[in-house]
Amino acid sequence: MATAGARSAPSQTPPPTSAIRQTPAGPAPGRAEPPPWQLQRDSGRMRSSLAPLGVPVSRDRDDVSVCLSGSWYTPEACLQLKDHFHGQVSAACQRRNTGTVGLRLSKVVVVGDLYVGKTSLIHRFCKNAFDRDYKATIGVDFEIERFEIAGVPYSLQIWDTAGQEKFKCIASAYYRGAQVIITAFDLSDAQTLAHTRQWLADALRENAATSCFIFLVGTKKDLLSGAACEQAEAEAVHLANEMQAEYWSVSAKTGENVKAFFSRVAALSFEHSVLQDLERRSSAQLQVGDGDLVRMKGSSPESQEGRGLSSLGCC
Ligand SMILES: Nc1nc2c(ncn2[C@@H]2O[C@H](COP(=O)(O)OP(=O)(O)OP(=O)(O)O)[C@@H](O)[C@H]2O)c(=O)[nH]1
Numbered sequence: 001m002a003t004a005g006a007r008s009a010p011s012q013t014p015p016p017t018s019a020i021r022q023t024p025a026g027p028a029p030g031r032a033e034p035p036p037w038q039l040q041r042d043s044g045r046m047r048s049s050l051a052p053l054g055v056p057v058s059r060d061r062d063d064v065s066v067c068l069s070g071s072w073y074t075p076e077a078c079l080q081l082k083d084h085f086h087g088q089v090s091a092a093c094q095r096r097n098t099g100t101v102g103l104r105l106s107k108v109v110v111v112g113d114l115y116v117g118k119t120s121l122i123h124r125f126c127k128n129a130f131d132r133d134y135k136a137t138i139g140v141d142f143e144i145e146r147f148e149i150a151g152v153p154y155s156l157q158i159w160d161t162a163g164q165e166k167f168k169c170i171a172s173a174y175y176r177g178a179q180v181i182i183t184a185f186d187l188s189d190a191q192t193l194a195h196t197r198q199w200l201a202d203a204l205r206e207n208a209a210t211s212c213f214i215f216l217v218g219t220k221k222d223l224l225s226g227a228a229c230e231q232a233e234a235e236a237v238h239l240a241n242e243m244q245a246e247y248w249s250v251s252a253k254t255g256e257n258v259k260a261f262f263s264r265v266a267a268l269s270f271e272h273s274v275l276q277d278l279e280r281r282s283s284a285q286l287q288v289g290d291g292d293l294v295r296m297k298g299s300s301p302e303s304q305e306g307r308g309l310s311s312l313g314c315c
């Protein structure tokens with residue numbers, strides 16, 4: 001597999017408050033970079049937590065070391081590589097000052113050709129199950145997955161959309177409001193990779209590119225090996241670069257990389273949500289602060305009307 005750069009879509013420059021660092025090169029082969037979160041199973045559900053914050057220790061390194069190990073890491077596709085949450089996010093988590101983030105659902109939309117394995121990928125993650133038989137998704141379906149990240153509850157609403165043409169108009173009605181877009185293709189079918197451009201374009205028609213994380217995910221990794229796999233991945237990494245997407249390859253059948261992939265999705269969107277919330281609250285506070293200043297000067301808001309802001313100064 002490979003992790004490659006996520007884009008938090010704006011331009012390629014991370015927003016000022018973005019936690020995601022661009023890393024010029026990956027860790028040495030076999031040396032796992034300390035992951036920012038760790039995974040726990042809780043009643044069959046995936047949970048992720050960052051504990052303790054900022055301390056480079058993981059009790060469950062396997063998935064992350066796979067995705068970051070040198071043999072899979074592809075720096076040419078990597079726009080950003082995350083190894084720590086943004087300082088403001090860590091601090092907010094420690095102070096339990098994450099606002100409404102724990103109450104909201106972050107929307108993840110999975111798109112791609114029929115039969116590429118979108119439903120299977122989601123089921124592997126959410127239910128730890130795999131079905132060999134194909135049952136086409138009709139329209140859309142969704143799963144809600146709850147996490148705990150750094151002690152903060154966090155939920156992803158994962159939308160599974162139909163790849164069949166006849167259901168496309170139903171499915172596309174659900175693209176709007178996505179925080180994460182996952183474009184999936186079958187590693188053993190080059191056509192499905194070529195089609196991901198169109199799938200992404202369709203999803204972005206309903207979403208501001210600057211507000212989404214985009215992933216390109218090659219499925220059915222178990223079907224390929226050796227040179228064929230390398231070739232397929234090289235092409236995918238190339239396209240991921242163009243899309244400014246982060247590339248992963250997974251197998252719903254064996255479970256390879258599935259947990260690590262969704263953990264990354266959760267971590268990135270969690271961090272983004274917390275930063276957004278902090279920004280929103282600090283600008284709201286600024287506005288309230290202005291009002292307080294007016295009152296502190298000893299006059300009612302009404303009496304200030306008609307007086308310019310300059311008249312509120314201390315002199
Ligand atoms: N070998 C292998 N087969 C897989 C894998 N993932 C899915 N499949 C098989 O591929 C077929 C299609 O999988 P689905 O998950 O239903 O595909 P989909 O993308 O949801 O299809 P639509 O709902 O029609 O868009 C099924 O027969 C799955 O068992 C995988 O990782 N490895």
Ligand SMILES: [Mg+2]
Pocket residue numbers: 118119120135136137160161162163
């Ligand atoms: Mg499906």
